[in-house]
Amino acid sequence: xxxxxxxPKFQVLKTGQSMTLQCAQDMNHNSMYWYRQDPGMGLRLIxxxxxxxxxxxGEVPNGYNVSRLNKREFSLRLESxxxxxxxxxxxxxxxxxxxxxxxxxxxxxxx
Amino acid sequence: GEDVEQSLFxxxxxxxxxxxxxxxxxxxxTYLYWYKQEPGAGLQLLTYIFSNMxxxxxxxxxxxxxxxxxxxxxxxxxxxxxxxxxxxxxxxxxxxxxxxxxxxxxxxxx
Numbered sequence: 001x002x003x004x005x006x007x008p009k010f011q012v013l014k015t016g017q018s019m020t021l022q023c024a025q026d027m028n029h030n031s032m033y034w035y036r037q038d039p040g041m042g043l044r045l046i047x048x049x050x051x052x053x054x055x056x057x058g059e060v061p062n063g064y065n066v067s068r069l070n071k072r073e074f075s076l077r078l079e080s081x082x083x084x085x086x087x088x089x090x091x092x093x094x095x096x097x098x099x100x101x102x103x104x105x106x107x108x109x110x111x
Numbered sequence: 112g113e114d115v116e117q118s119l120f121x122x123x124x125x126x127x128x129x130x131x132x133x134x135x136x137x138x139x140x141t142y143l144y145w146y147k148q149e150p151g152a153g154l155q156l157l158t159y160i161f162s163n164m165x166x167x168x169x170x171x172x173x174x175x176x177x178x179x180x181x182x183x184x185x186x187x188x189x190x191x192x193x194x195x196x197x198x199x200x201x202x203x204x205x206x207x208x209x210x211x212x213x214x215x216x217x218x219x220x221x
Contacts, residue, residue: 004153033208040119042199042213043154058208090153099144100201100209102153 002026006091006103013081013110021076021106023091029101031094032074034058034066036087037105043090049074081110113137113204117212124220129187131215133200136181143176144201144209145185154199157185192219 045058049068092100146154
């Protein structure tokens with residue numbers, strides 16, 4: 001009964017490096033989301049995928065790309081990391097009753 | 112644009128009731144949520160209320176919705192030390208996304 005699994009849990013990158021954050025859910029949810037959480041700013045939506053094969057920009061998409069690989073997996077890619085992308089990243093998925101299930105987060109530091 | 116606002120901090124004495132307030136701007140929001148986040152963890156759904164309801168009770172939790180004023184509150188009865196956390200209000204926007212507030216940090220005094 002894993003729910004939403006995110007990897008890695010922690011990551012330190014140098015400015016300009018790239019990386020992909022992985023997210024997988026085993027609840028057969030159609031919708032998946034990537035958020036970032038910054039102190040005093042709550043959660044902000046980066047990208048979302050309403051269903052397999054579709055992706056849409058959220059509130060803060062610049063500097064990120066996503067891939068909805070299949071129904072289970074939704075990855076977030078930073079092509080050239082910047083210090084402003086230091087944050088905690090959360091993946092979530094949603095069922096038909098519109099309640100999000102969150103992963104435990106990825107703490108990313110860009111130096 | 113859509114916005115959700117809540118106060119940043121609340122301190123209550125153990126055993127008292129906690130009331131966390133939230134306002135939102137999107138009158139078309141169909142679901143409104145309360146999530147709890149403990150240190151180092153993701154968000155955990157506490158409860159949600161559909162927009163055609165004005166109250167929902169679940170054990171120690173009571174959610175009140177004033178749709179006219181776009182005001183949502185979460186009351187925690189008999190607050191315990193385990194209730195210390197950040198509480199996020201969320202409103203489902205018309206595009207099936209949830210807009211979250213900045214979170215209210217609840218601290219419990221002995």
